[in-house]
Amino acid sequence: MKIQEIREIIKLVDQSSIDEFSYEFDGVKVKMKKNASNPSQPAVQSKVVEAPAQTPAPSAPKQVESVESAPTEQPVQTETAEAGNASNEDLHKILSPMVGTFYQSPSPEEEAYVAVGTKVSADQVVCIVEAMKLFNEIEAEVDGEIAEILVKDGQLVEYGQPLFLVKAN
Known part of the structure; x- marks a missing residue:
């Protein structure tokens, strides 16, 4: 599963009315749960767990990636492009x-x-x-x-x- 796919899932879960989402495919598990403790600042908590390879090396541990993000509407700070750049x-x-x-x-x-x-x-x-x-x-x-x-x-x-x-x- 690519990071772009995970981003899209996070956006969809955040914009929907569902509180919890889980997905499993080909040894990859994704579970997301909205933080209901503070409704004024919704947060999506996601966890991605990848199964170890079919023939792992002896020192290859199981990979676990945990991501917490707060997809709240915040002003984005960007630097303005120089005059020579396209819009x-x-x-x-x-x-x-x-x-x-x-x-x-x-x-x-x-x-x-x-x-x-x-x-x-x-x-x-x-x-x-x-x-x-x-x-x-x-x-x-x-x-x-x-x-x-x-x-x-x-x-x-x-x-x-x-x-x-x-x-x-």
Whole structure:
């Protein structure tokens, strides 16, 4: 299951009147429950559990990813594009699927996944968002070219916050 699919499910559950949702397919379990304790700030809590591979290595533990996000309507803070860039309406926004810390590279010693002007494919990893000690790879979602990076390395990002602007092909 791709992160984009999980994002879509979170949005649908948040916008619906259902309080709980669970889904299981091919060893992957997704369970989401709305936080009913504070109705003024609805929150969707989701948990993704992936079964271990058919022939796991002796040291390969079961992967568990837990994501908590608060998909509330909040103003989004973005930097304005420079005068030479195309208008933001023509650009695809890559949004953060969760609250966490944005990282441009897999480790401090390595180069950033992408820079302004980098050509990307839809399934290419463009950054990592760390949430609760789990590093979640974020994909470009579209084929195109990175037009602008809207956040700084190590910056805290919110659910739904734009991370990149991509000039789609």
